Amino acid sequence: MNAAAPSDDTLIRIRGLTTVLNGKKVFDALDMDIPRGKVTAIMGPSGTGKTTLLKHITGQMRGDAGQVLVDGKNVPELSREALYALREKIGYLFQNSALLTDFDVFENVAFPLRQHTKLPEVLIRNIVLTKLQAVGLRGAAPLMPSELSGGMARRVALARAIVFDPMLILYDEPFVGLDPIALNQVLKLIRTLNETLGITSVLVAHELEAIKQVADHIYLIANGKVVAQGDPQTIADDGSPWTRQFFGGEADGPVPFQYPAGDYAEALGFPGGEA
Amino acid sequence: MNARIERDNIVTQSLGQIGNCGLFLLQILAAIPRSLRHARETVRQLWFVGAMSLTIIMVCGLFVGMVLSLQLYHVLSIFGGTAATGTVVAIAIYRELGPVVTALLFAGRAGTAITAEIGLMRATDQIAAMELMAVDPLAYVVAPRFLAGLIAMPLLCCVFCALGIFGGHLVGVTWLGIDNGTFWSNMTATVDVWQDIINGVIWKSLAFGAVVALIAVYQGYTAPPTSEGVAYATTRTVVASSIAILALDFVLTAFLM
Amino acid sequence: MSQRKSYAVGTGLFIVLGFAALAYLATQTSSVANRHQGASYTVDAQFENIGQLKERAPVKIAGVRVGQVESIALEPGKSVADVKLAIDKQYATIPADSVATIFTSGLLGDQYVGIEYGHAKQYVAAGGKLGLTRSSQPLEEMLGKFFGAGGSADAIGGSYEVTAHFSNVGSLSAGSPVKMAGVAIGRVLSVQAEPTKLDAVVTLAIDNRYNQIPDDSAAAVFTSGLIGSQYVAIQPGGSPDMLKNGDEMILTQSAMQLEDLIGKFLVNGSGDGAKKDAGSSTTPAGKH
Numbered sequence: 001m002n003a004a005a006p007s008d009d010t011l012i013r014i015r016g017l018t019t020v021l022n023g024k025k026v027f028d029a030l031d032m033d034i035p036r037g038k039v040t041a042i043m044g045p046s047g048t049g050k051t052t053l054l055k056h057i058t059g060q061m062r063g064d065a066g067q068v069l070v071d072g073k074n075v076p077e078l079s080r081e082a083l084y085a086l087r088e089k090i091g092y093l094f095q096n097s098a099l100l101t102d103f104d105v106f107e108n109v110a111f112p113l114r115q116h117t118k119l120p121e122v123l124i125r126n127i128v129l130t131k132l133q134a135v136g137l138r139g140a141a142p143l144m145p146s147e148l149s150g151g152m153a154r155r156v157a158l159a160r161a162i163v164f165d166p167m168l169i170l171y172d173e174p175f176v177g178l179d180p181i182a183l184n185q186v187l188k189l190i191r192t193l194n195e196t197l198g199i200t201s202v203l204v205a206h207e208l209e210a211i212k213q214v215a216d217h218i219y220l221i222a223n224g225k226v227v228a229q230g231d232p233q234t235i236a237d238d239g240s241p242w243t244r245q246f247f248g249g250e251a252d253g254p255v256p257f258q259y260p261a262g263d264y265a266e267a268l269g270f271p272g273g274e275a
Numbered sequence: 276m277n278a279r280i281e282r283d284n285i286v287t288q289s290l291g292q293i294g295n296c297g298l299f300l301l302q303i304l305a306a307i308p309r310s311l312r313h314a315r316e317t318v319r320q321l322w323f324v325g326a327m328s329l330t331i332i333m334v335c336g337l338f339v340g341m342v343l344s345l346q347l348y349h350v351l352s353i354f355g356g357t358a359a360t361g362t363v364v365a366i367a368i369y370r371e372l373g374p375v376v377t378a379l380l381f382a383g384r385a386g387t388a389i390t391a392e393i394g395l396m397r398a399t400d401q402i403a404a405m406e407l408m409a410v411d412p413l414a415y416v417v418a419p420r421f422l423a424g425l426i427a428m429p430l431l432c433c434v435f436c437a438l439g440i441f442g443g444h445l446v447g448v449t450w451l452g453i454d455n456g457t458f459w460s461n462m463t464a465t466v467d468v469w470q471d472i473i474n475g476v477i478w479k480s481l482a483f484g485a486v487v488a489l490i491a492v493y494q495g496y497t498a499p500p501t502s503e504g505v506a507y508a509t510t511r512t513v514v515a516s517s518i519a520i521l522a523l524d525f526v527l528t529a530f531l532m
Numbered sequence: 533m534s535q536r537k538s539y540a541v542g543t544g545l546f547i548v549l550g551f552a553a554l555a556y557l558a559t560q561t562s563s564v565a566n567r568h569q570g571a572s573y574t575v576d577a578q579f580e581n582i583g584q585l586k587e588r589a590p591v592k593i594a595g596v597r598v599g600q601v602e603s604i605a606l607e608p609g610k611s612v613a614d615v616k617l618a619i620d621k622q623y624a625t626i627p628a629d630s631v632a633t634i635f636t637s638g639l640l641g642d643q644y645v646g647i648e649y650g651h652a653k654q655y656v657a658a659g660g661k662l663g664l665t666r667s668s669q670p671l672e673e674m675l676g677k678f679f680g681a682g683g684s685a686d687a688i689g690g691s692y693e694v695t696a697h698f699s700n701v702g703s704l705s706a707g708s709p710v711k712m713a714g715v716a717i718g719r720v721l722s723v724q725a726e727p728t729k730l731d732a733v734v735t736l737a738i739d740n741r742y743n744q745i746p747d748d749s750a751a752a753v754f755t756s757g758l759i760g761s762q763y764v765a766i767q768p769g770g771s772p773d774m775l776k777n778g779d780e781m782i783l784t785q786s787a788m789q790l791e792d793l794i795g796k797f798l799v800n801g802s803g804d805g806a807k808k809d810a811g812s813s814t815t816p817a818g819k820h
Contacts, residue, residue, distance in 0.1 A: 058407055084409040092407040098400035112408045115415075160408075322539045326546035365561055430550025437553040440561055459561075464590070466562040476557065 011036040011168060011200045012057060017066035019052070026052055027063065028224035034217075039194050039201040041215035043208075044222050045246065045255045050204040051095075053221075054170045057202070058090060059083045071167065088116060091161030091169040091199075095176055097153040099145040099160075105132070106141040109160045116164075131159040135189060151182025158189060162199070169193070171203045175210050183210060190214055208247055212236075220246060222255065292515075299493045302413055303421050309411060310418035317419040324385040324420065324488075325427030329434065331384055332377060336435035339372055340364060340442025348451050357451075361458035362465045364443035369466065370475040373436040375524055378483035381428055382516035386491035389420050390512040393495025394505035402496075417496060421488045428484025429477050436476055474531040479524070486523060487516045572599055572618040573658035577632040581667040582613045583643050585634055590644045591617050598623045601645060617645060617662075626662075627652040633666040691718055691737040692777035696751040696764075701732045702787025704753050704762045710736050712766045717742045720764060736764060738775070746771040752785035762787060 012034035019027040026049040034040045042050050055061040056068050059075045068075040073086060099108050109128045113119060119127075132138040135155040145153060154174065161169055171190065175183050191214050193199050205211055211218065212232045220228040220235065220242060227242040228235055235243055245253030261267070310317065343364050351357045393416060396402050402412045440462075447453045466472070491512050498508035579585075582604060591599040599619035607614045619626070629650030636643050647662070656662060698704075701723055710718040718738035726733045738745070748769035755762050769783070 060403065060406060084411075087407055087409040090407070092404070094400045094404060096400055098404035100401055100404075101396075101399070112410075115408065115410045318543050319539045321546070322543040325550075326542050329546060329549070369557070427546075427550075430547060430553070433550050433553035433557060437556050440557070462561050468558050468562045472554075472558050472562055477554075 009036050010034065011071060012202070013067075013069040014056075015067045015069070017056065017063045017068060019049075019056070019061070019063040021052070025224050027056075027066075029066070030221070030225060032219060032226060034200065034202055036200050037194075037198045038216040039190065039203065039214050040217045040219065041203045041205060041211045042219045042221060043204075043206065043211065043246065044220055046206075048222050049224070050221065051172055054092075054172055054202070054204060057170060058087060058092060088112075088164060089167050091158075091164070091166040093154070093157055093161050093169065093171045093174055095173040097145075097150075097157040099148075099153055099156060101145050103145075104141070105137065105143050105145070105148070105156050108145065108156060109163055112160065112163050127163060128159075131163050132156075134162070134192075135159045136185070149182075151178050151185065154178070154182075154186060155189065158186070158193075162193060162197075165197065166199060168200045168202070171201065171205070173204055173206070175205055175207045183207075187214055222246075227254075295497070296489060296493050299496070300489055303418050303489070303492070306411065306413035306418045307422065309414035310422070313415050313419055316415060317422050320419045320423035321427055324389065324423040325430060328381060328384045328427070328431060331380055332431045332435050333438050335376065335380055336373075336438030337442040337445075339376060339435075340368065340439030340444075341446045343367060343372070343439070344443035344446040344451070348447060348453070357453055358457045358461055360447045360453055361443065361462035364447070365440060365462045365466050366471060368436050368439040368443075369471040370528075371524070373432050373439060373476055374479035374483055375520060377432040377435045377480060378428065378487055378520045379517060381424075381431060381484070382487045382491070382513055382520065385424065385427070386487045386512045386516050387509045389424070389488070389491035390495035390498070390509045391505055393417070393420070393492060394498035394500075394508050397496065397498060398500040398502070398505060417492045420492050421485075424488025424491070425481065425484045428487070429480040432476055432480035478531060479527055482523060482527060483520050486519045490515045490519060571621045573621060573624065574602060575617045575619055575626075575656050575658075575660055575662055577615050577617060577645070577662040577665050578607075578612045579615060579632075579634060579665050579667045580612055581634075582615060583634055583636075583667075585615070585643045585645070591619060591647065592644055593623065593626075593647045593649070595646075598647075615645070624655065626656045628654040628656050628660070628662075629664060630656070630662060631664040631666060632662045690740045692740060692743065692775075693721060694736050694738065694775050694777070694779045694781055696734050696736065696781040696784050697726065697729065698732045698734060698751075698753060698784050698786045700753075700786040701734060702753055702755070702762050704734065704764065704787065709763045710738060710766065711763055712742065712745070712768065717766070734764065736781075743774060745775045747773045747775050747779060747781075748783060749775065749781065750783035750785060751781045753787035755787075 010033045012032070014030060014032040017027045017030040017032075018025070030053075032053075042053060044050055052061060056063055057070060057075065059078060062076045070086060071089070073082070075083070075086070078086065099105075100111060103111065106128055107114075109131055110124050113124050113127060117124075129138055129141070132141055135158055137152060137155055137159065140148065140152060140156070145156070148156065174186050174190070178186060187210055190201055190203070194201050194214075203211065203215065215232055218229065218232055218235045219226055222242055228238055228240055230238065236247060241254045244250070245255060251257050344360055347360050347363050348357055351359055351363070393402075396412075396416065402416065405412045405415060444458060448455050448458050494508040494512045494515070495505075498504045585601060585604065587601050587604055589601045590597045591601065599617055602616040602618040604616075605614045606612075617632070626647060627650040629652040631648045631650065633646050633648065634643055635646045650664070704720060704723055706720055706722050708720040709716040710720060718736055721735040721737045723732060723734050725731075734751075736751070745766060746769040748771040750767045750769065752765045752767065753762055754765045766781075775781070
């Protein structure tokens with residue numbers, strides 16, 4: 001369990017990550033390895049800190065202990081400049097797309113290019129149109145974000161995330177709120193990007209069926225720890241109570257139906273509650 | 276995250292807000308050199324914050340000048356001093372009404388827009404998206420708006436004053452029949468460039484512009500990322516700006532006069 | 533891109549408009565507008581009293597601005613103020629015997645130097661001197677001659693009462709001072725309307741020290757300063773008999789509406805500019 005320099009096939013190596021937020025232990029000595037060039041899915045009940053984990057990988061949040069090594073660099077210890085340099089190599093797809101409302105689709109995709117390069121306008125145009133073509137929205141270039149449907153906005157955001165040809169894309173709940181058609185389009189894009197460009201992908205999602213189609217590796221986290229991991233088939237066949245509850249969709253199990261509370265009878269005012 | 280204020284009482288809460296606001300100002304100032312790369316964004320904000328406020332500023336300036344001239348004419352005619360109308364209109368507008376009214380209008384028109392915009396950018400993850408695209412939101416979002424407010428206020432104030440003088444002239448000379456030459460010669464004899472225009476108009480409006488822009492970006496940047504949070508932040512921008520403007524006006528007047 | 537260009541153009545217009553407004557304010561509505569710009573020459577003039585004259589005050593001929601006051605200095609050892617006037621080169625033909633006078637623009641306005649042309653064939657040269665000057669005539673002083681201000685008398689020695697009838701007391705009220713030669717000698721005890729004569733009867737309490745007032749003295753209602761309160765002025769007569777307690781003063785002069793007089797003058801006068809010869813403005817005030 002020592003944090004040696006990651007071998008070539010491990011892009012993200014998390015060791016002993018411990019984070020306490022508002023007195024609650026979100027991560028308790030979490031260990032995780034995300035292989036390079038693969039699609040890894042992180043699953044878990046709501047509120048287990050899946051999005052928080054992504055924020056640790058991008059350096060938006062820092063843990064209280066432990067290491068988050070991305071491409072060999074320990075994110076919590078990076079200086080601001082080094083962190084920004086690293087982020088340029090990471091694409092991030094927000095759940096709500098987070099397109100800049102001031103700009104049209106073209107400018108949204110061109111935004112990172114304009115901010116970090118001094119490329120000539122012709123080249124920017126070519127890159128942006130290529131990326132928009134890849135997500136199938138070249139025709140939507142002049143539209144404003146407010147004119148896009150949820151699925152289209154997510155594809156634009158994806159085009160923006162890949163405009164720099166990143167080594168890693170983090171998808172934060174990419175399938176939420178999409179109709180089956182849009183869901184499959186996004187699914188197809190994730191797979192295509194991974195296969196054609198070899199981009200490492202990390203997905204945070206709940207949709208088991210969708211993930212089974214796309215993920216090479218699944219981590220199931222609960223209570224701040226990895227409770228199960230493996231390829232989709234292994235996970236599905238794993239008989240642990242966690243996987244059974246999560247994939248079987250049972251209401252009660254290791255993840256309790258009841259939010260922790262005091263004695264019920266006592267709360268209702270019945271005197272013999274303890275009996 | 277940096278606005279985690281204990282809900283003790285209103286005094287510690289206000290002091291905490293002022294302290295955080297001051298720290299935020301330091302952060303903005305530190306980000307200004309980096310924001311120079313985004314000069315285009317500053318220009319764009321100058322358009323939204325300044326040029327888009329022109330209409331309200333011009334209309335209000337005109338009416339303030341007109342009503343001032345009307346009121347003064349009637350008071351001064353008691354002493355037979357209506358010839359001084361131009362002087363008093365100019366002095367009153369340059370020293371007080373111009374900067375203060377412009378700043379109040381600016382807080383209502385541009386300050387709220389800045390707060391709501393930044394608050395919504397935060398709520399819709401646009402700020403986080405920028406951070407993840409390795410674009411510093413302080414340099415790209417906050418500093419340009421702050422600078423735009425700082426630049427726009429004195430310009431707007433000058434326009435307000437010019438329209439105020441024009442309105443005063445309109446009522447005093449065209450309507451009430453004060454002699455045109457008297458109106459101007461008395462004004463030019465009394466108004467001093469340094470005392471009234473540089474100290475009164477420029478310095479005051481620069482200070483007000485900085486305060487309003489700071490409060491607006493601070494409230495927007497620290498607003499809770501919910502629709503309710505943004506709504507409260509917008510209200511707080513108007514309230515805090517108005518109080519700050521009038522309090523600062525007193526301090527500045529005491530220092531500059 | 534076109535979007536961006538329109539921002540830039542609009543913002544540019546806004547900035548230009550703002551600076552144009554600033555330039556307008558600074559040059560057209562402030563004293564910069566009066567600042568002398570062309571080439572000028574300097575002329576000395578000495579005044580016994582410059583009143584409120586300030587540097588950069590205008591110098592006018594026939595009411596037209598021809599220059600400004602460059603400096604004001606008190607000559608050591610002398611009791612006169614040395615005023616240097618910077619006059620525009622194009623007005624280089626001022627006769628040497630012209631008179632420089634310090635005037636006030638309007639009643640409440642600033643002071644300026646007016647030059648009245650003389651008849652000499654010689655002109656004042658640069659660095660020359662205007663020998664004939666007339667000093668500032670403070671309006672307050674002139675008015676003060678008529679209605680000298682002063683505190684109310686202290687009635688330590690007791691007082692005696694006289695009455696006087698006025699057709700109009702203006703805003704005179706009980707407690708107003710009674711003055712002679714500008715000095716308070718008593719106060720108004722009461723102001724009442726006389727039911728039969730239909731005028732006002734004013735009871736004056738005059739300090740016992742001043743019991744040598746002739747009984748044909750006149751009582752007048754005056755105003756202290758321009759907008760001050762009203763008081764009763766006693767102008768001594770020539771009778772050998774003195775006023776006694778309970779006497780009535782026969783000769784009275786009712787309140788003059790000074791505000792009205794001056795107001796009329798100012799309103800009429802503003803038509804052709806209050807900066808015009810203000811010396812004449814004191815004339816109506818001086819008439820009473």
